[in-house]
Every structure is written in C-alpha cells, then in structure tokens.
Amino acid sequence: MQLYSTNRQSPNVGIEEAIFRGLPPDNGLYMPEQIPVLPDSFWESVQKLSLSEIAFEIADAFLRDEIPTNDLRELINNAIDFDAPIVTIEEDIHCLELFHGPSMAFKDFGARFMAAIMSYFLEKSSRKINILVATSGDTGGAVAQGFYDVNNISVTVLYPSGKVSDIQEKQLTTLGKNIKAIEIDGTFDDCQKLVKEAFLDNDFRNEFNLASANSINIARLIPQAFYYVYAYAQLKKQGKSIVFAIPSGNFGNLSAGVIAWRMGMPVERFVAATNANKVIPEYIETANFTPISPSISTISNAMDVGNPSNFPRLRSLFGDSYEELKSKLSGFYYTDEQTRLCMQDVYKRTGYIMCPHTAIAYLGLKDYLKQTDKSISGVFLSTAHYAKFLPDVEPILSEALLGKRLEIPKRLSALLEKEKSATKMAADYGEFKAYLRLNAIK
Numbered sequence: 021m022q023l024y025s026t027n028r029q030s031p032n033v034g035i036e037e038a039i040f041r042g043l044p045p046d047n048g049l050y051m052p053e054q055i056p057v058l059p060d061s062f063w064e065s066v067q068k069l070s071l072s073e074i075a076f077e078i079a080d081a082f083l084r085d086e087i088p089t090n091d092l093r094e095l096i097n098n099a100i101d102f103d104a105p106i107v108t109i110e111e112d113i114h115c116l117e118l119f120h121g122p123s124m125a126f127k128d129f130g131a132r133f134m135a136a137i138m139s140y141f142l143e144k145s146s147r148k149i150n151i152l153v154a155t156s157g158d159t160g161g162a163v164a165q166g167f168y169d170v171n172n173i174s175v176t177v178l179y180p181s182g183k184v185s186d187i188q189e190k191q192l193t194t195l196g197k198n199i200k201a202i203e204i205d206g207t208f209d210d211c212q213k214l215v216k217e218a219f220l221d222n223d224f225r226n227e228f229n230l231a232s233a234n235s236i237n238i239a240r241l242i243p244q245a246f247y248y249v250y251a252y253a254q255l256k257k258q259g260k261s262i263v264f265a266i267p268s269g270n271f272g273n274l275s276a277g278v279i280a281w282r283m284g285m286p287v288e289r290f291v292a293a294t295n296a297n298k299v300i301p302e303y304i305e306t307a308n309f310t311p312i313s314p315s316i317s318t319i320s321n322a323m324d325v326g327n328p329s330n331f332p333r334l335r336s337l338f339g340d341s342y343e344e345l346k347s348k349l350s351g352f353y354y355t356d357e358q359t360r361l362c363m364q365d366v367y368k369r370t371g372y373i374m375c376p377h378t379a380i381a382y383l384g385l386k387d388y389l390k391q392t393d394k395s396i397s398g399v400f401l402s403t404a405h406y407a408k409f410l411p412d413v414e415p416i417l418s419e420a421l422l423g424k425r426l427e428i429p430k431r432l433s434a435l436l437e438k439e440k441s442a443t444k445m446a447a448d449y450g451e452f453k454a455y456l457r458l459n460a461i462k
C-alpha cells in the first residue's frame with residue numbers, strides 16, 4: 021500500500037515509513053492512495069465472524085503486501101484481545117462499548133495495534149526506538165498500556181503535575197519496565213513543547229531514534245475501523261439501516277468509521293457529536309471551517325479540541341467535496357448542562373451509566389433520529405468507561421443514585437492501590453535531554 025500526504029507536497033511512502041515518520045514532511049496527513057473495498061462474499065457472511073477475524077480481513081486489505089498472512093494474524097490476535105460488545109439501551113438504540121481494553125478507553129484499539137505493528141517492523145530490521153508522548157490524560161494511558169513490555173521500544177510519557185486525574189496518573193506511573201513517566205512542573209503545553217523540541221533536535225533525534233505515538237498516526241486509524249464493522253455484523257440480522265453517532269474531538273474515530281463505509285459497509289449516516297468545540301458541526305451546517313482557539317474546557321475534556329487535526333483526512337475521504345460530506349454526515353453539539361441532564365435521564369430511565377463523552381454521542385443519535393422516519397438501528401459509541409471520570413460522574417448522578425456508590429471496575433481500583441513512580445522535572449529542555457541520554461535505549 022502506498023500513502024500520500026493530504027498536502028500533496030511530499031512523496032508517497034510505504035506503510036512502514038508512514039508509521040515511523042508519523043507526519044509527512046509537508047505537515048499533511050498520510051492517507052492510503054486507495055481505500056480497499058472488501059468483496060461481497062465478506063459482507064454477506066460477516067455476521068459469522070469474530071472481532072479478531074474481522075480485524076484481520078480489514079488489516080490484511082491494507083497490509084497484505086507488507087506483512088505475510090500468518091504474521092498478521094498473530095499480530096492481530098495479540099493486539100485485539102478484548103471485546104467491543106453492543107449493549108441495547110432502548111428499542112433500536114444500541115451502545116457500542118469500546119472500553120474493554122487495558123486503559124478502558126477506545127484509544128486502546130489504536131495504541132495496541134500501533135505498538136504491535138511497530139514492534140513487528142523493528143524486530144525484522146533489528147532496530148530500537150524511543151517514543152515520546154505528552155499527555156493531558158487519556159492518550160498517555162492508552163499509549164503506556166499499549167506499549168507496555170513491547171520489545172525494542174521504550175516509552176517516555178510527560179504529563180503536567182497535578183493536572184491529570186488520580187486514575188489517569190496511576191495508569192501512566194505504575195507500569196514500570198519499558199514505560200517511564202516524567203511529571204512536569206508546568207502545563208500540558210509545556211509538556212508538548214519539550215517533546216517538540218526533542219523532535220526538532222535532529223542529531224539527537226537520529227541518535228536515539230525518537231518516534232511519536234501521536235493520534236494522527238495512520239497505524240492508529242486503521243484498527244478503529246474494526247469495531248464499526250463488528251457492530252454492523254452484530255446488528256445486520258435486524259435488517260435495518262444503521263446510523264453511527266460518534267463523540268468527537270480530533271475526529272480520528274469518525275474518520276475510521278467513514279473508512280469502514282468506503283470499504284463497503286452499508287451505513288445510512290454518521291453523526292458527528294461534539295461539546296462546545298463545535299467546529300465540525302458548524303462546518304457541516306455552513307461549509308465554513310473556523311477553528312476555535314484556545315479550545316473551550318468542558319466536562320467531556322478528551323474532546324476539548326478547537327482545531328480537529330483529522331479534518332483534512334475526513335475531507336479527503338469524501339473526495340474533497342463538501343456536498344458529498346454533507347450527504348453522509350450530520351453534526352450536533354451540546355453544552356455541559358445538556359450532557360449532565362442526559363446522563364441523569366438515561367440512568368433514571370434505563371440504569372445505564374455513561375461517561376460525559378458517551379452522553380454526547382447518545383444525544384447526537386437521538387437528535388438525528390428525530391429528523392428521519394426511516395426504520396433505523398442507532399448505534400452510539402461509548403469511548404470510555406464512566407469510572408475513568410469518576411470525580412465528574414459521581415456528583416452528576418448523586419441524586420439519582422440515592423446514596424449508592426458507583427462501582428469501579430477491578431482493573432481501575434487495583435491501580436489506585438499501586439505505588440506511583442515518576443521523575444519530577446522542571447519544564448526545561450536541557451534537563452529533559454540529559455534525562456533521555458541516561459534512560460533512552462539504543
């Protein structure tokens with residue numbers, strides 16, 4: 021498979037180069053030259069396949085020139101070893117739960133697959149790399165868990181001291197082995213600046229094979245198509261048109277859904293649901309793309325993105341045509357107050373507990389369904405387990421809970437008992453570089 025840059029100013033590359041580079045030199049985004057279409061025979065019997073069988077067929081369609089069948093099967097079986105079940109909340113309203121992986125958020129799909137595929141290529145070429153990640157919360161956790169104990173890769177995660185939740189901090193700082201955490205005395209922007217400086221420091225970058233695990237990496241996008249097709253497979257027998265509602269920030273998740281559709285999956289419509297950072301819903305409405313800077317803080321903070329980085333990908337998936345995009349995509353956005361009321365209402369009526377991000381997807385789905393009289397199976401994506409956002413979720417539901425405490429899954433409560441291990445550091449590049457010289461692998 022060849023990949024082009026959406027800016028069209030950089031040469032095409034193969035998948036291995038696209039994955040290790042992350043971004044093309046012209047600062048566009050890598051996209052496959054062609055989205056492969058899976059044969060009718062696949063779509064006719066897809067309901068008989070497991071998640072890992074579906075994952076294999078999709079990945080193979082992109083990677084068959086680069087990774088032999090048996091290797092790819094093994095890679096997928098190791099990376100995607102958790103489920104993505106559909107839970108029916110109300111008649112024709114289904115939740116696609118994407119939080120059954122190691123960090124209990126959908127980013128596990130991308131991070132686990134990316135780690136497995138990087139490790140595969142490194143093994144073959146006897147190389148080692150050092151991954152640097154700055155995180156404000158969820159990404160770092162998924163990357164740390166995804167790359168944990170993976171051969172030939174060392175990961176250094178930078179996070180702002182006192183600005184991530186307890187659970188998120190423990191997800192970064194309790195793993196050990198090849199995962200190192202640096203607690204920066206500063207903001208998330210300071211963390212990002214340190215990582216950027218290291219990447220711009222060319223000699224240093226080359227000496228230590230620095231790489232990023234950024235969410236715009238093509239290796240994180242492909243595995244997100246798996247669960248859309250798996251959801252379709254589970255709902256196909258109901259014989260209704262399917263609508264997916266996606267709680268969105270950088271729009272990687274939604275782009276992956278559109279890729280699944282381009283591969284031949286029947287979809288009636290995608291609903292882009294956001295918080296106050298309503299750049300894409302507004303674009304769908306008006307054809308004007310106006311980034312919000314700085315981004316607006318909300319209770320669905322993993323979606324606080326004022327300039328969605330996957331926008332060029334989304335456009336290219338619709339042949340750079342606004343009309344095409346608008347014919348397949350609807351957009352809705354919600355305030356924190358609407359999000360809270362929705363979480364309360366759904367809990368009271370159905371007993372189902374949603375995180376704030378998931379609630380926004382639910383709202384988007386319901387609002388879209390009001391606009392159509394077709395018979396539809398509606399799917400809203402749950403991107404994280406509610407317990408990851410306990411300090412917000414518990415007060416919101418406190419009245420409805422009637423004194424009950426929310427249950428915390430063992431995987432998360434066990435984390436809270438573990439000892440944190442992080443290196444404290446000022447936001448100083450000299451210090452950061454000295455640390456890497458001592459701790460990076462070669």
Ligand SMILES: *Cc1c(COP(=O)(O)O)cnc(C)c1O
Nearest residue numbers: 268269270271272273322403404
């Ligand atoms: C990252 C994230 C999102 C946003 O996903 P995008 O692919 O950036 O649109 C939504 N919900 C949660 C919980 C997340 O961590």
